[in-house]
Amino acid sequence: xxxxxxxxxxxxxxxxxxxxxxxxxxxxxxxxxxxxxxxxxxxxxxxxxxxxxxxxxxxxxxxxxxxxxxxxxxxxxxxxxxxxxxxxxxxxxxxxxxxxxxxxxxxxxxxxxxxxxxxxxx
Amino acid sequence: xxxxxxxxxxxxxxxxxxxxxxxxxxxxxxxxxxxxxxxxxxxxxxxxxxxxxxxxxxxxxxxxxxxxxxxxxxxxxxxxxxxxxxxxxxxxxxxxxxxxxxxxxxxxxxxxxxxxxxxxxxxxxxxxxxxxxxxxxxxxxxxxxxxxxxxxxxxxxxxxxxxxxxxxxxxxxxxxxxxxxxxxxxxxxxxxxxxxxxxxxxxxxxxx
Numbered sequence: 618x619x620x621x622x623x624x625x626x627x628x629x630x631x632x633x634x635x636x637x638x639x640x641x642x643x644x645x646x647x648x649x650x651x652x653x654x655x656x657x658x659x660x661x662x663x664x665x666x667x668x669x670x671x672x673x674x675x676x677x678x679x680x681x682x683x684x685x686x687x688x689x690x691x692x693x694x695x696x697x698x699x700x701x702x703x704x705x706x707x708x709x710x711x712x713x714x715x716x717x718x719x720x721x722x723x724x725x726x727x728x729x730x731x732x733x734x735x736x737x738x739x
Numbered sequence: 740x741x742x743x744x745x746x747x748x749x750x751x752x753x754x755x756x757x758x759x760x761x762x763x764x765x766x767x768x769x770x771x772x773x774x775x776x777x778x779x780x781x782x783x784x785x786x787x788x789x790x791x792x793x794x795x796x797x798x799x800x801x802x803x804x805x806x807x808x809x810x811x812x813x814x815x816x817x818x819x820x821x822x823x824x825x826x827x828x829x830x831x832x833x834x835x836x837x838x839x840x841x842x843x844x845x846x847x848x849x850x851x852x853x854x855x856x857x858x859x860x861x862x863x864x865x866x867x868x869x870x871x872x873x874x875x876x877x878x879x880x881x882x883x884x885x886x887x888x889x890x891x892x893x894x895x896x897x898x899x900x901x902x903x904x905x906x907x908x909x910x911x912x913x914x915x916x917x918x919x920x921x922x923x924x925x926x927x928x929x930x931x932x933x934x935x936x937x938x939x940x941x942x943x944x945x946x947x
Binding site for chain 1: 760761762766767770771773774775776777778780781782784785788789809813816817820821823824826827828831924925928929931932935936938939940943944945
């Protein structure tokens with residue numbers, strides 16, 4: 618795809634921007650998803666812990682995607698912007714996953730039960 | 740080559756910037772900044788996760804759920820979420836050349852942001868009254884640093900919104916300013932999605 622093709626694609630996509638009514642609907646959906654999150658939190662003791670965690674993380678990802686796609690217009694803008702943002706996001710996830718794994722592994726090796734106490738060891 | 744020139748000229752008529760990507764340099768720069776800001780918040784969230792169990796050090800609390808006021812924070816989260824709606828409505832109004840509605844929605848967004856910051860100040864005050872200061876333990880340090888940095892981002896966003904409203908009193912806030920309003924909007928929505936993550940990971944997901 619050439620730069621000019623990108624240009625045309627970007628221009629064509631601009632005509633699909635949501636209407637104000639659709640923005641309100643999207644906001645109501647976001648509010649409803651937040652309410653579901655609260656319900657999951659309240660029912661935390663009655664549901665399997667893993668289900669609650671997975672449910673909350675799933676809802677968080679959906680809310681993140683909705684705001685990014687519709688409110689930040691990534692769904693309608695040039696894909697380069699999505700790729701740029703995802704690059705930063707994925708880089709952050711990889712770097713900090715490795716960092717946290719290093720801490721956790723070092724504590725397993727030391728035979729400590731709680732991996733969340735890196736400073737108080739000394 | 741001739742065809743390409745004609746295509747670009749046609750699109751310039753619709754207000755699209757004449758760049759290789761068809762994206763204005765300012766917008767590209769904002770997205771680059773937001774992508775790099777992911778790394779900042781990633782560091783702060785990871786640090787908090789590493790210290791998430793340390794709340795009992797030097798305090799009488801055994802779990803973060805002992806100190807969090809989830810109904811209150813949920814309301815704050817909802818307010819920030821709705822400020823994203825008013826922000827897109829502001830951009831939509833500016834794109835329609837409806838200056839009055841644009842200003843009203845921008846001011847409403849700033850007001851909702853201020854309510855959120857007020858809630859955060861209240862939460863910090865309550866924590867402090869309960870003996871949870873910045874240096875009480877590693878949990879409080881990580882918590883105040885993360886949520887404080889987010890609060891600073893929201894405050895900067897409020898200043899940008901007010902600057903957009905009051906800085907355009909003479910020049911007007913018509914369709915020609917939609918690029919500037921869009922940049923402020925991108926920043927504001929980013930602050931919102933970062934809070935979506937903080938609210939879930941820090942406040943809602945149970946430890947253990």
